[in-house]
Amino acid sequence: MESYLKIKAYAPEWMENFSCLGSNCPKTCCKGWNIPVDQEHAERYENLNDPDLTPILIKVFKKIKIRRNGKQENRYFLKLLEQREDICPLLDKTGLCSLQKKYSSDMLCATCYFFPKILWQIEDQWSLSASLSCPEVLRRAILNTDPIRFTWIETELDPESEWLDLSFVKDKHLKALLNNRPKIINIMISFLQNRTDSYATKLLFICSFLTNLSELIQNSDISDFDLLLSNAANLEMNNEITPIRSVDSVDDLTEWVQLLSTTFKWGLESSAKYHSDIQNDFLKILCYAKIPSRIIAENYLFARNQVFQPFIRKHPYLFENFLIHFIFSDFLKQFSLYQSETTNVTNIIRYEILQLCAIYSLMQFLFVKQSLSSGEMDSSIFLDVIHQADQSYLHYPVYIQQSLQHFPNIPLKDEDIRILLSC
Numbered sequence: 490m491e492s493y494l495k496i497k498a499y500a501p502e503w504m505e506n507f508s509c510l511g512s513n514c515p516k517t518c519c520k521g522w523n524i525p526v527d528q529e530h531a532e533r534y535e536n537l538n539d540p541d542l543t544p545i546l547i548k549v550f551k552k553i554k555i556r557r558n559g560k561q562e563n564r565y566f567l568k569l570l571e572q573r574e575d576i577c578p579l580l581d582k583t584g585l586c587s588l589q590k591k592y593s594s595d596m597l598c599a600t601c602y603f604f605p606k607i608l609w610q611i612e613d614q615w616s617l618s619a620s621l622s623c624p625e626v627l628r629r630a631i632l633n634t635d636p637i638r639f640t641w642i643e644t645e646l647d648p649e650s651e652w653l654d655l656s657f658v659k660d661k662h663l664k665a666l667l668n669n670r671p672k673i674i675n676i677m678i679s680f681l682q683n684r685t686d687s688y689a690t691k692l693l694f695i696c697s698f699l700t701n702l703s704e705l706i707q708n709s710d711i712s713d714f715d716l717l718l719s720n721a722a723n724l725e726m727n728n729e730i731t732p733i734r735s736v737d738s739v740d741d742l743t744e745w746v747q748l749l750s751t752t753f754k755w756g757l758e759s760s761a762k763y764h765s766d767i768q769n770d771f772l773k774i775l776c777y778a779k780i781p782s783r784i785i786a787e788n789y790l791f792a793r794n795q796v797f798q799p800f801i802r803k804h805p806y807l808f809e810n811f812l813i814h815f816i817f818s819d820f821l822k823q824f825s826l827y828q829s830e831t832t833n834v835t836n837i838i839r840y841e842i843l844q845l846c847a848i849y850s851l852m853q854f855l856f857v858k859q860s861l862s863s864g865e866m867d868s869s870i871f872l873d874v875i876h877q878a879d880q881s882y883l884h885y886p887v888y889i890q891q892s893l894q895h896f897p898n899i900p901l902k903d904e905d906i907r908i909l910l911s912c
């Protein structure tokens with residue numbers, strides 16, 4: 490196999506010298522998911538005649554036939570979810586891949602070769618991020634006490650990376666928005682890295698900047714996009730925005746818990762209605778005649794005020810870095826939506842604002858929940874919550890997209906943004 494092409498991609502500076510921890514990794518990425526295998530490596534695996542490794546490979550490598558556009562196609566996977574403890578049987582005792590050890594990294598399928606890197610292209614611009622389910626990525630992306638910086642770095646071209654061809658996007662305003670993604674993100678990040686305001690207030694600034702931007706794109710000249718961006722940011726700076734304070738009333742927090750519950754369905758997304766009803770009945774008995782969301786709100790308030798907030802005041806960069814990573818990796822990434830005739834800048838920006846506020850709320854909830862169960866919060870617990878969330882929700886944009894469709898008020902109103910941010 491020829492080595493992969495080299496390209497320049499916009500990426501966080503810490504990606505420049507990133508390397509996998511190998512056998513020193515405390516959590517392997519070869520666990521807990523079914524790994525898609527590209528055609529070229531699938532053929533190599535099918536033809537491998539190795540007395541030691543072929544019998545192991547047969548257990549995990551599977552071909553699936555699907556019908557697409559009336560034609561039959563093959564898809565290939567390393568099915569880790571069918572293995573003991575969901576771990577790849579090709580891992581040796583030292584935690585290294587036996588295929589790679591014996592035949593070099595050329596033998597790794599593209600997914601394994603490139604993991605945890607995530608590369609994508611909009612028109613001719615490449616960006617590179619990485620999955621927070623990798624402990625080394627978490628350490629570098631989140632534990633950095635200095636503001637995260639971005640730069641252009643050389644990287645290998647992942648043939649499986651997402652690509653958005655703007656010639657298929659019909660709306661010229663949307664095209665301008667997507668073409669200028671890196672500049673928009675830089676402005677959002679600079680708002681977040683101003684350490685004088687609370688996260689919630691900074692996010693409110695960002696939402697307001699995006700709303701201004703959406704209006705300016707629709708109603709003014711888009712040929713000078715830099716001017717338009719600076720006008721949207723300046724409008725924001727000149728606006729009198731009332732800072733967001735964390736709510737301390739159980740009634741208000743109960744309303745927030747119910748809003749999150751309706752949106753994210755607490756993992757019951759695909760369950761039938763009666764499953765949710767049964768679960769609610771159990772909760773009611775456990776809560777002894779109290780409303781379950783009220784008890785959640787009371788516990789939340791206690792753990793947030795006593796454990797999580799004191800910790801985060803001492804380590805303000807942690808949540809900032811998480812939000813920056815999320816914005817850089819996920820903002821304006823609903824590629825499949827952008828080619829629809831009915832999509833426009835207003836809809837897209839509204840969705841992005843909702844996603845950002847809902848993810849902030851969800852993560853805040855998860856951090857506080859963990860503070861309550863552990864009785865403490867420290868950097869390693871903080872990272873563990875992100876690791877779990879990345880594996881369960883954040884890595885699955887379709888799940889987030891489906892969840893956000895349950896949000897009760899669409900389009901989002903200013904008071905919804907405030908409720909989501911004031912938790």
Ligand code: SF4
Nearest residue numbers: 509510514518623625
């Ligand atoms: S999770 Fe990250 S550090 Fe661990 S083996 Fe995978 S790529 Fe390497």
